Amino acid sequence: MSKRIAIIGTGPSGMAAAQVLASDGYNVTMYEKHDRPGGILMYGIPQMKLNKNNVLKKAQILQDLGVEFILNTNVTKEDVANTISSEYDAVLLATGAEKARDISIDGRQLSNIFFAMEYLTDNTKHLLDGSPLKIDAKGKNVVIIGGGDTANDCVATALSQGAKSVRQLEISPKDQPRKKNSYDFDEDEIRLYQKTAVKFIDCDGEGCVAKVVTDQVDFVRDENGTKIEFNNLNGEMEADLVFVAIGFLGPLEEALDAFDVELDRSVHNKDTDVFTTNKENIFICGDARRGQSLIKWAIGEGKMAALAIERYLQ
Numbered sequence: 335m336s337k338r339i340a341i342i343g344t345g346p347s348g349m350a351a352a353q354v355l356a357s358d359g360y361n362v363t364m365y366e367k368h369d370r371p372g373g374i375l376m377y378g379i380p381q382m383k384l385n386k387n388n389v390l391k392k393a394q395i396l397q398d399l400g401v402e403f404i405l406n407t408n409v410t411k412e413d414v415a416n417t418i419s420s421e422y423d424a425v426l427l428a429t430g431a432e433k434a435r436d437i438s439i440d441g442r443q444l445s446n447i448f449f450a451m452e453y454l455t456d457n458t459k460h461l462l463d464g465s466p467l468k469i470d471a472k473g474k475n476v477v478i479i480g481g482g483d484t485a486n487d488c489v490a491t492a493l494s495q496g497a498k499s500v501r502q503l504e505i506s507p508k509d510q511p512r513k514k515n516s517y518d519f520d521e522d523e524i525r526l527y528q529k530t531a532v533k534f535i536d537c538d539g540e541g542c543v544a545k546v547v548t549d550q551v552d553f554v555r556d557e558n559g560t561k562i563e564f565n566n567l568n569g570e571m572e573a574d575l576v577f578v579a580i581g582f583l584g585p586l587e588e589a590l591d592a593f594d595v596e597l598d599r600s601v602h603n604k605d606t607d608v609f610t611t612n613k614e615n616i617f618i619c620g621d622a623r624r625g626q627s628l629i630k631w632a633i634g635e636g637k638m639a640a641l642a643i644e645r646y647l648q
């Protein structure tokens with residue numbers, strides 16, 4: 335009987351691993367906490383940039399190879415992890431790097447301040463299912479903290495929803511090398527450079543955000559690297575909605591804890607190809623292993639992790 339492998343997470347790394355393993359005759363089951371497969375390809379990157387039918391087609395190819403998908407299943411409990419670990423010959427953690435970096439400033443507890451992924455997921459679910467938007471930028475003043483790809487996805491989404499105004503706070507200087515965004519909005523109209531949020535102001539004691547206080551920062555380079563200096567040149571901007579898009583810290587601990595896996599950052603990082611963990615039959619790949627990266631790296635990691643699992647099982 336062919337050996338059984340469980341993959342936790344159906345993003346590009348998990349799917350790439352599943353394709354190799356299923357093609358090589360292994361019996362593969364994928365667990366996914368969301369209602370659709372694809373990871374960030376499904377619920378992070380907006381539909382206007384990546385058509386979700388293409389992601390579902392990829393999942394169908396895997397199903398045709400015999401891969402089973404178990405959706406709506408968040409594997410975070412120790413007893414569930416123990417059952418999976420004992421029922422399968424190997425387990426691959428491909429759970430991504432979903433732990434968002436937060437901004438710890440006054441007023442962070444106010445409502446209508448969301449992490450980027452909450453917003454992007456909500457909008458995609460709305461487009462695919464017709465479910466009402468929980469976070470709707472229509473007619474609102476939107477401030478996005480962060481200047482990377484995820485922040486740009488939020489800008490494009492807020493514009494598509496009909497926001498009244500969209501401003502993006504980018505902490506680095508304008509002259510830094512960066513690629514143009516993949517949308518057709520004019521960055522210079524939306525993005526403010528060397529600016530960050532220093533305080534959120536309440537809407538008259540109602541508990542929701544109304545304004546963002548910003549500061550102009552300088553990047554000071556010395557022999558110890560780059561330092562950010564605040565200038566206390568505070569300004570204010572209207573904000574009915576704020577999206578925090580300042581990066582990701584790594585995988586959520588819940589799946590790692592459930593499987594009793596400890597990440598060792600000296601071996602699990604972008605410069606290595608170590609897919610094993612402290613648990614003999616449990617492997618890890620993709621953003622969960624190397625930190626938030628790019629689709630091409632996730633796919634490469636999935637393929638290499640699959641080969642590492644095959645070596646272990648042989």
Ligand SMILES: Cc1cc2nc3c(=O)[nH]c(=O)nc-3n(C[C@H](O)[C@H](O)[C@H](O)COP(=O)(O)OP(=O)(O)OC[C@H]3O[C@@H](n4cnc5c(N)ncnc54)[C@H](O)[C@@H]3O)c2cc1C
Pocket residue numbers: 342343344345346347348365366367368371372373374375378379407408409410428429430431432454483484487588589619620621622626627628629630632
């Ligand atoms: C908003 C955004 C836009 C991006 N745009 C681009 C881009 O344009 N181009 C590019 O190259 N890269 C982009 N990236 C990066 C790229 O999407 C990621 O590097 C890639 O998706 C990582 O793949 P992965 O399979 O490791 O993890 P993910 O895609 O994050 O997939 C992890 C999966 O695991 C599931 N999961 C997590 N925990 C559990 C659990 N306990 N139980 C069950 N399921 C679980 C998650 O729901 C998810 O489906 C973007 C990232 C973000 C956040």
